[in-house]
Amino acid sequence: MSAPIKETAAVPAPRPVDKTPPHPGERRGEGVALNVFSHGFLALWALLIVLPLLWLVLSSFKTDVQIGGSAFGWPQHWSLDVFSRAWDKGIGDYFLNTVIVLVFSVPLTMLFGSMAAYVLARYQFWGNRFLYYFFVAGAMFPVFLALVPLFFMVKRLDMLNTFQGLILVYVAYSMPFTVFFMHSFFRTLPTAVFEAAILDGASHTRTFFQVMLPIAKPGLVSVGIFNTLGQWNQFILPTVLMQPQSGDDPERYVLTQGLIQLQQQMGYASDLPVLFAGVTIAMIPMLVVYLSFQRQVQAGLTSATLK
Numbered sequence: 001m002s003a004p005i006k007e008t009a010a011v012p013a014p015r016p017v018d019k020t021p022p023h024p025g026e027r028r029g030e031g032v033a034l035n036v037f038s039h040g041f042l043a044l045w046a047l048l049i050v051l052p053l054l055w056l057v058l059s060s061f062k063t064d065v066q067i068g069g070s071a072f073g074w075p076q077h078w079s080l081d082v083f084s085r086a087w088d089k090g091i092g093d094y095f096l097n098t099v100i101v102l103v104f105s106v107p108l109t110m111l112f113g114s115m116a117a118y119v120l121a122r123y124q125f126w127g128n129r130f131l132y133y134f135f136v137a138g139a140m141f142p143v144f145l146a147l148v149p150l151f152f153m154v155k156r157l158d159m160l161n162t163f164q165g166l167i168l169v170y171v172a173y174s175m176p177f178t179v180f181f182m183h184s185f186f187r188t189l190p191t192a193v194f195e196a197a198i199l200d201g202a203s204h205t206r207t208f209f210q211v212m213l214p215i216a217k218p219g220l221v222s223v224g225i226f227n228t229l230g231q232w233n234q235f236i237l238p239t240v241l242m243q244p245q246s247g248d249d250p251e252r253y254v255l256t257q258g259l260i261q262l263q264q265q266m267g268y269a270s271d272l273p274v275l276f277a278g279v280t281i282a283m284i285p286m287l288v289v290y291l292s293f294q295r296q297v298q299a300g301l302t303s304a305t306l307k
Contacts, residue, residue: 053283055072056276056279056280056283057276057280058074058075059272059273059276060082060083060273060276060277060280061075061077061078061079061082061273062075062076062273063077063273064270064271064272064273067272067273082273082274082276082277083277083280083281085271085274085277086262086274086275086277086278086281087281089262089265089274089278090253090258090261090262090265091255091258091262091277091278091281091282093253093258094253094254094255094257094258094259095255095258095281095282097163097252097253097254097255098232098254098255100163101163101166101167101170101231101254102228102231102232104163104167105166105167105170105171105174105231106224106227106228106231108167108171109170109171109174109175109178109227110178110220110223110224110227112171112175113174113175113178113179113182113223114178114182114213114216114220115208116135116175116179117178117179117180117181117182117183117185117186118182118186118208118212120132120135120179120183121182121183121184121186121187122186122187122194122212132179132183135175135176135179135180136176136180137176138175138176139176139177139180141176143173143236143237144236147236147240150169150240150241151240151241154169154241160241160242160243160245161241161242161243161244161245161249161252162252163252165241166237166238166241166242166254169237169241170231170234170237173234173237174227174230174231177223177226177227178223178227181219181222181223181226182216182219182220182223185216185219186212186216189212189215189216193211193212193215194207194211194212197211221293225289225290225293228286228289229286229289229290232255232285232286233256233286234254234256235256235257238253238254238256238257239256239257242254242257255282256282258278259275259278259279259282262274262275262278263275
């Protein structure tokens with residue numbers, strides 16, 4: 001007796017893969033949609049930044065009655081007297097103190113940070129990676145955890161409420177980010193230039209200052225702008241370290257402290273236009289610095305990836 005014949009199911013033939021490239025109109029439509037989305041997002045982001053700044057500047061030209069009546073109204077009288085009043089009430093001294101600190105802290109940060117980053121990026125020695133990651137860890141360490149030991153350390157050095165004490169703290173505070181940024185930049189510089197300078201008899205110091213440092217100018221400008229913005233807007237460190245220690249100790253407040261003092265001095269007799277004018281005075285220099293060097297900042301941020 002023969003075995004029954006099993007019926008096998010028919011296997012469908014595979015469908016051919018459509019390898020036809022997309023129509024140019026479809027790709028153009030996708031690109032237009034992406035451009036509309038990206039440009040719309042950037043426009044919304046710009047409005048979120050520009051509108052508060054514009055409202056702040058316009059409020060400086062109003063009176064307390066106008067601000068209380070309509071915060072978004074247009075100023076009725078345009079006068080610069082409010083800026084002179086804010087300057088006379090202490091903003092001028094706070095502005096000068098901030099400039100004195102940054103004139104020394106930013107160049108010292110750039111000098112020491114670039115030197116440390118250059119050595120860690122171009123020279124191999126025992127402990128190189130440990131020192132590099134030590135700086136990187138410092139950039140991730142919250143400054144709030146170090147306020148108490150920092151206060152007592154500066155106090156033991158007798159540098160509380162002094163410009164030199166705040167300058168040294170600013171330099172130490174900004175070093176980790178500077179070393180991290182410049183380390184990546186120095187590693188992208190061509191090795192042939194460094195070797196040619198050494199073969200020509202240049203010392204390591206001369207090679208750094210006259211050859212490598214000018215090539216790294218885009219990175220220096222970028223990190224210098226970031227350090228300037230960060231130190232100009234710093235509040236917690238000067239609040240802890242720049243307080244008068246006695247009745248004879250003069251006030252050396254920086255701008256961020258000065259704005260708080262200006263608000264506290266008003267008490268119940270509010271003068272909001274003066275406060276808005278003080279914030280505008282503190283804001284304008286940083287806007288001018290960034291808008292003046294924005295192309296250099298973009299070049300410094302992108303040059304490391306293009307080389």
